[in-house]
Amino acid sequence: MKLKLFIAAIISTSMSLHAEPAQASANFTFEDLKAMAKASAEKPYTPTAVPAPELIDKITYDEHWKIRFKEGETLYPNGKKAPLQLFYPGRYFPEPVSIYIRDDKNNVKELPFSNALFDMPDDSPAHDLPQGFGFAGFRIMRPDIKPDWISFLGASYFRTDGPQGQYGLSARGIAINTGMSEPEEFPRFSAFWIGPAEKKGESVSVWALLEGPSITGAYRFGLSKDNKEAKGHITSVSANLYMRADVERLGIAPLTSMYWYSEKDKTEAKDWRPEIHDSDGLAIHTGSGQYIWRPLNNPQSVSTNSFIDENPKGFGLIQRDRDFNNYQDDGVFYNKRSSAWIKPQGDWGKGAVQLVEIPTKDETFDNIVAYWVPEKEARKGDEFTFSYDIEWRPLDPKSKTLASVVNTRQGQGGIPGQPIPEGVNKMVIDFEGPVFKGLDRESGIKPIVEASNGEILEPIGAYPIVGTNQWRLAFDYKQSNNNPVHIRAYLVDKNDEAITETWVSDAKVTIE
Known part of the structure; x- marks a missing residue:
């Protein structure tokens, strides 16, 4: 499994505000979560130190993936169709995340962290981690508890294995000042409330509290698996955002991927494989009905392109080349990597789809980001609401009349x-x-x-x-x-x- 760009992002933001979420209580609603996020944005940002940082640093990438949640401890917030398992913290996921289970009457109960929930090697440094540390994230398994199909792990990142069961690109809650000269900010989901589906067709619903130096947010996720129309999974997102400080570039519905080289520019790399990328292009269906295809580049320096639009119909990072022979990788199967299509709900107004491309010399880190930037400036005290579906598809939706x-x-x-x-x-x-x-x-x-x-x-x-x-x-x-x-x-x-x-x-x- 390759390291992703979000690992570097988490390292660069090892501290973050951790507001006190509601304890076990009755009738905790999404409106309560919105009020919590809004109230947090009105207070100064206070970072929370990572408990036992020296110990957590010993849980390296390899050590982390040796630690597995015990199958017998699996939780079922929406019955057998949505088994829930939790991730252990580690060097690249050091900040604790609070996990709550929510029932159909909105009663919530926090899950206490314990090493007893995990299997780990006898010589694992995790044995020395103090009790009560906190989880790193979670994943939803298939009904037979075989492979997981969606996971939330690190900062505000989440991803699915798509229609062909192969993880690739990621989505995240928000992008702050991506691709600019100043350091990018990586807000994080600090708490999740996981419960029964709220809409027909969903497997489970998740509420999340987003926290960062410049922004807070209350998120509602509807997680659907194997949607027939999209030919893949769907993540329905409602994001209620509250600005704690001015932000020059606010990226809505961000997608993060990797592009090293393809048939277009294969002379740029010396690897034996013909192509290496999670996505090969940005597709846009504009508000006026135009279909745009922008093949991705691996630039010599950071490159940012903006596609001005109003009320976009959709955009996404797409893996159009599905032929194994064009990759020859029988380990990570780039030909099976999912595409992700952002389908806005309602009118988003004026703004731009923005594409950021970052130089890379290998396939280890993500270097491609795409998101929507609203025309309205994001200033302290402002509030934004955006709703959209992320369709994890084989390909982008095609025009019925255009090649x-x-x-x-x-x-x-x-x-x-x-x-x-x-x-x-x-x-x-x-x-x-x-x-x-x-x-x-x-x-x-x-x-x-x-x-x-x-x-x-x-x-x-x-x-x-x-x-x-x-x-x-x-x-x-x-x-x-x-x-x-x-x-x-x-x-x-x-x-x-x-x-x-x-x-x-x-x-x-x-x-x-």
Whole structure:
């Protein structure tokens, strides 16, 4: 199991406010949790020290995963369909989390932490941890208590194993100042209330208290497994946010993933595998109905792209390439990694989908983040409410009328057999969809390719790929300076109507 970016995030924020959640009581409602979060935001931030930090530091990554929750201690907050198990704390998950069980009458009871709930090796340093420390998080198991399908562990991170049972990218509660020059803030879920499903189709519901130096929040999660429409799991989220301080960049519904290299830029890495990534692109369905595909990059420096929109219909980090042969990894199975699609509920107003890409030299850490930034500034005392579903899907929802991008490749520019032009690269984009049925080179299909900070060179080719239902768009480009070329491309029919989604990219000339 690979280390994720959130591990580094947790290390950098080893202290956080830990408000006192309600003790065992009757009729603790979600409104009470909202009031708790709001009241906390009106008080100065007070970090809580990690108990026994020297001991907890000895529970390394490897030591941590040797500690297992005892199957006989499994809890059932919503009957046999939602078995609950808890995570032990460790070096990368040092801050204690309070866990409460909530019944259908909103009676709540805190679960006391004890080493007796866990199996661990005889020589584990965890034996010396004091009683009453606190859990690190939790996971929901399948009914037979075999594999888990969703887990909450570290800061405000959570993830599912998706439709093919393989963990990959993560979601988190909030993103604060991601990709900026100042240090990013990582608020954390400090307490969870886990109970029966509140809506039809859910396996279990979870309430969570979010706490951080600049923000607090009351979250409601509806956890659904194996949804037929999404062909995967659904996490329904309602986030009630309260600003403790001004925040320059507030990221709503953030997704975190890993992209090292793919068929597009495989020359950037020396690994033997053809591709390594949890996601290969950002997909957006805009409020105006446009479909956008932005292939991911592994940049040389931190890169931030904003896609201005109003009331977006959806966005997500997607793993479109599902072919094992393109990865050849029979250990972590990148071809099975889930995609995650954010589906807003209600109108989100004006703002932007923002994509942050961070350089990486291996697959160990997440380096991709995508989220929604509201146009309204986040200032001390402000309140925000956002509701959305996270659909953990094989692919993003497709347009019924537009072809989708299936491949992006970059290589040396020019024409084979002729002198190689200096400072020129070629981009090749393959589209696929039923809209191409019956079309050929005489059907009047035209490419639209636009660029800023660079130049698109003639000729631009758009033609069907023999033996497939795909069309290929190919063009050469060059940069105006050291900054990437911003390119936008799609195909139109003879009536100048778009027949493909819009491909956009920040491209650099990397192959000379």
